[in-house]
Amino acid sequence: MKSLRSFAPPIVAAVLLIAPFTGWLPDYWVTLFNYIGISSLVAIGLVLLTGVGGMTSFGQSAFVGFGAYTTGVLTVHFGISPWLTLPAALLVTMAVAATVGAVTVRLSGHYLPLATIAWGIAFFYLFGNISWLGAHDGLPGIPALRVGSHQLIDPKEYFVVVWIAVVLAVIATQNLLNGRVGRAIRALRRSTRAAEAFGVNTAGAKLMVFVYAAMLAGLAGWLYAHFQRSVSPGPFGVVAGTEYLLMAVLGGAGRVYGAILGAAGITVLRDQLQNVLPWLFGHTGNFESIAYGAVLVLVLQTASNGLWPILFGPPPPPKPPTPRDGDQLPAKVLPAxxxxxxxxxxxxxxxxxxxxxxxxxxxxxxxxxxxxxxxxxxxxxxxxxxxxxxxxxxxxxxxxxxxxxxxxxxxxxxxxxLGRTFQHVEIVPDMSVIENVALGANLLGHAGVFRAMLKLDRAEEAKLFATAQRQLERVGLADVAMQPAGTLALGQLRLVEVARALCLNxxxxxxxxxxxxxxxxxxxxxxxxxxxxxxxxxxxxxxxxxxxxxxxxxxxxxxxxxxxxxxxxxxxxxxxxxxxxxxxxxxxx
Amino acid sequence: MDTTIFLFLLQDGVINGAVYALVAIALVLVFAVTRVIFVPQGEFVAFAALTVAALENGVAPSTPWLLLALGILAAISDIVWHFRDLTWKRIVRIALLDLALPVALLLLTQALAPMKLGQLANILLAIALITPMGPMIYRIAFEPLAHSSVLVLLMAAFGVHFSLIGLGLVFFGPEGSGTTPLSSASFSLGDLVVTGQSVAVLVVTAVLLVLFALFFGRTLLGKALRACSSNRIGARLVGIPTSVAGQFSFAIAALLGAVSGILVGPLMTVFYDSGFLIGLKAFVAAIIGGLVSYPLTVIAALGVGFAEALFSFWASNFKEVLVFTLIIPVLAWRSIYAPYHEESE
Missing domain, CATH: 3.40.50.300 (P-loop containing nucleotide triphosphate hydrolases)
Structure with missing residues (x-):
């Protein structure tokens, strides 16, 4: 099993690189897969934002728009090479997201999604009314990506670009979630008080997630613009934003791979409905939106955790890195x-x-x-x-x-x-017991977002997990360390809280x-x-x-x-x- | 800007604002009773206007077919969710309200439409066709989710919105239409020409708002609905059926939506998807009212209407941008001074 898991990434990578060129996949499906990949990036961001961080956004499509328009303007009006516009697209999205997010993430309850609808609509009309963005007609004639003098116009070649981006996004996001910052993010939705009690700057963590999700959307926009070779405001409205949300919810709002499943499901569903429904009704129209709405309501009514958990079960237990012998966190000097x-x-x-x-x-x-x-x-x-x-x-x-x-x-x-426990237990139910306890050691680590994404935090993580394991042993819960915390009895959860508080030193x-x-x-x-x-x-x-x-x-x-x-x-x-x-x-x- | 233009914009803004007010108080009511942020409220507006337009042309509108489709869905949904405790009483109710009523209205519409009975008949028929859609939609989409969080209900509301927009295109087609004004009279007040339609809009809105206030202040049913909105579990404990309250609030919402549609029909060309923007602007007002206060919501709706009129005079291209940007400081302010706490699941 272990060997299978370690071989999986290279196999997936090889399949992704070779699949479109084997001739088994018709161009039509290759193109469809490109759109699935682009949507997946947005949906992965939403999984982090909504499913994990608890902030529902209907406005992600606006960030796709910022990515797409940035590269559109720079390549069409200024003739800058498409590869150079990628950092620009990401920076613009980051700047906009940081500004919008600074207000948005502080909103409570349902005010937050309502705000995303509001600015989603405002940006949509903004794109459609600014003349140097081409107003409602948009910007045509965006150049294709090039490798040397070769243009990546063939959907098969673009497939490779898109899916490399998706694979990198999945790896970075999984790494981020499994790290120190990731545990703090996972506590945002259900246990904000606990996260704060262990030193997490929750407003900062929320903003960071918001910007991260927006930048994934900006990347998707950049890819979209160079695949479509033109941009117009249509795909960046709130309807599209809701569609991305639907992908995340359908796949399983807390699961990164669920985002890809959801993106595939919705994209294929839309495509097939666009083919079949006009034939059924005898004239064209946006019939697919009827089905969308129905699917969304049905999913919420019958499978509110999405399809991924139904198909593939609960998340696997974490694999904490083992520390090298004697490599421990320095003990705190306690007063006499x-x-x-x-x-x-x-x-x-x-x-x-x-x-x-x-x-x-x-x-x-x-x-x-x-x-x-x-x-x-x-x-x-x-x-x-x-x-x-x-x-x-x-x-x-x-x-x-x-x-x-x-x-x-x-x-x-x-x-x-000062390490504390709560009268009403505050744990993250869908995170494993040991990760909940490791949240207590939040202030003992220093690895930030980038080190986590690149998996450079392993040595530190090993020490944090060793501390967590030791405290779990002290409270007598070592045998349930890998279980989801939500499966424990109340008495055990109180002990988990004690272990978590001890983790703070x-x-x-x-x-x-x-x-x-x-x-x-x-x-x-x-x-x-x-x-x-x-x-x-x-x-x-x-x-x-x-x-x-x-x-x-x-x-x-x-x-x-x-x-x-x-x-x-x-x-x-x-x-x-x-x-x-x-x-x-x-x-x- | 001189006084004439200002007064003209004021009139324009107040009329739009009055319509937004009707839609907005429906949103507040539905949210208070069921916690659903009812995004598709605008669809009732558009569908009602399109129904009246068809009737004025002597054509049988497709509205009863839509009603029948919703009725069948509501019946199926009810039977599936209550399969284990299906009583004769429920079956009879489903047969009467979900199937017999739409069929009866369908036959009535088919018979009456070619006769061109006149404005009042058209309006009443449109209201009769739209109002039952409210409770049906509640039963199809929201009742099974009654215990979910506000966010889940909001997403479901978006789902319903998408479906209704799609259905609207199927049943009403892509063409827009307008309707005859309720009154063709007009008179001058100084430089300002006041149309009969404006007066009609204001009078109808004012009367409905007063009725609304009386209903919630003076009747037992109104008080029961208020009880549901302030404490759902408490209301259930004292014997108020929350499902009935939910259906009733949706019926009132649909009724208010239909009346709004009849009022805006003569003011603009209505398309099958025009309701969304009307609904969203009403929504801005409802949020300013905190989704609780009716008087504040009405004032806010008039404000939104007036702001829209001003923006369309100054920067008509950026009208929508400005109207929707307006909401963000309001949300920030409400979030700080009246933070909403999601009840524990």
Missing amino acids: PGVRLLQVQDAKKTFGGLVAVNDVNFEVESSRIIGLIGPNGAGKSTTFNLITGALPLTSGAIAFEGHPLQAQTPQRAAALG PILLLLDEPAAGLRVGEKKALAKLLREVRSEGVSVLLVEHDMDFVMSLADHLVVLDFGTKIAEGVPADIRKNPAVLEAYLGGVS
Whole structure:
């Protein structure tokens, strides 16, 4: 099996290069395959943008237009060689995408796709009304690509160019998704909060995906212009944009190969419908759009995950690179025991008239386990969110190792060494357990987009995965490392979150109800792990409802009620504290 | 620009804006009740105008055939999705509403069309033909997806739009047509010539908006629909059938679309695909209203109409570019001050 996989790429490459010249494929189908390849590039971008990143775009066709028009204008008006216009086409698309994307990716919910429709339409009319773009008639007479003095006009020769581009795009995109940045991108759709808590600049990651998808569309536009040898606004409208989206959805919106399947399906369907339907109805018209619409609705109703998973099953488990012996990430220098780490001074948080946290004071020293307890609604989770930067303080101050955290963001908290878990589990269900845990090590790596695309990040990735594997072993989940995280039980997912937080190499570990949903044995194992972590010099701040668990574990307890600290001390004293007893059990009158 | 031109543009903008307002409140209603961003709303507008145009020429329009086609699809979809719990009640309802009603309307249209009964009859027949399409479309495309996310519903709405555009070409052909004005009177206000059609558009829109407000403010059904829009699960718990509410909102949307079509018919040449742009501009207004506020939506629709009139005077080639670019700052503003949170799946 392994040998088959390693031989697959050269075989595919050979087939692609030879297939059109064997004479088995009629020119008609070669041409069709060229269009499939060009559409695939756009659809691959959409898979990344929509299926993985969760940003639905109806406007990708506009970026195809920018690619096509850039090369059209440069070759027709300025006589520049087509190969030289490729970087220009990519740069123009990149610049436009960065500008449009800067506004678009910040939009929430359905405002984002609506914005893509709006600028999609605006660009379409813009192309059709600018005279040096040829207005509605477009630009004819775009030169063909040349190799030496040979023009690549024959669809068979162009086939090679198109499919080399597709293969490169697939490889680059797969590599990108499997790398450090890729894991952050895959967390954007369902677990933005988790990504931020481990230092991912989510707005930046979204913009990067947006620009990447647009540049693939720009490349498609460049290829389209030199294959078609003319450009006109027609193929760059919102209808075309929806068609690309349909390809991505039909193939399976989260899967790169699904994009090619979807592009093939839609292109062939359109072609066949254009041949068959006029014959059926006796006159011409855009009947194919009836079928398109029907296919789109049916796919959404019956197979919303697309065709690829139905035909080829779930994605294969990741193949993390194995590290060379002894090659590990440098361990973090932890502060000596008893050093003051976290200082919460008069922290206050109000939501409108409600005072959720009222002038709370406490401290956390290194190598200690601090329990933050209190009845429901006491303000524990709010305090937690203030420390981790998920919510801004209304007044007061929080400092960590002397750094004031007034303008705290989750990313900054992560960089300072605060690793956290969530009360409501935030994992990426369709990513494997080990990749979810490796997301925690996000800040320990440095490989960017380009190193990932070119697969130059393997050595670093090996170290990140080794760290993730080690933390998974510590929480006792090594045997499910390769499973999709969505298949695990809630208790296991809480442990995955603990492992992910440990991956950050935290100085302070913040756990929000880690024992909820755990069985007795699992709780014992977790308690053991936390003691072990403490002995290594890491502090733990624990919000927990399970009194036995927290009393047996914590060195020190802080009790909140109605947002105010009512008691503080060692567990034995807290048990006897009348204010605490009253808060939990009601007054003894 | 002098006052005369300004007043002329204002009139033009207000009339277009009034039509956009009708389409836009239909969009808001449908979104509020079903979470569907109903892209094909404009198709009702175009189809209604084309139906009236055919009737005015004494030709039987193809609209009832389209209705019958949708009815058959709705029947099939209903039977497939409810195959296991198919009751006699449902079968009778399918037979009556999806099959008998379109056939009856078909026969009626065939009989009445050559008689050229006059404007009122044409209008009523067009409304009767278009309105049932709303609930049928809801049942075919959206009811099986009722629990999906807004994005999935939006994509499905685009699918329906494509299909309807294709069907529109099949049933109405590529030729455009206009209809006779509702009133041929005109009078002068200073320099400005006000046509009877403008007055008719404004009066009809105003009356419908008032009826709309009364319906949602004063009737039990209207309040039930509002309940569905503010909390679907809660509404279901107190016994409001959300499927019926969805169908009803689509029926009102189709009705409003048909009336809009009758109003724009005399103002422009309508083609089978003219509805898309009308729908999208209404959509700009609906978004400015946040897809929730009816009064804000109406004001925004008038604004869009006026902006369009101004843009077509200043830079007519870039009219559409400017109208659609207008929406992006609005989206950014709404996104910051009223972020929409997708309910958890």
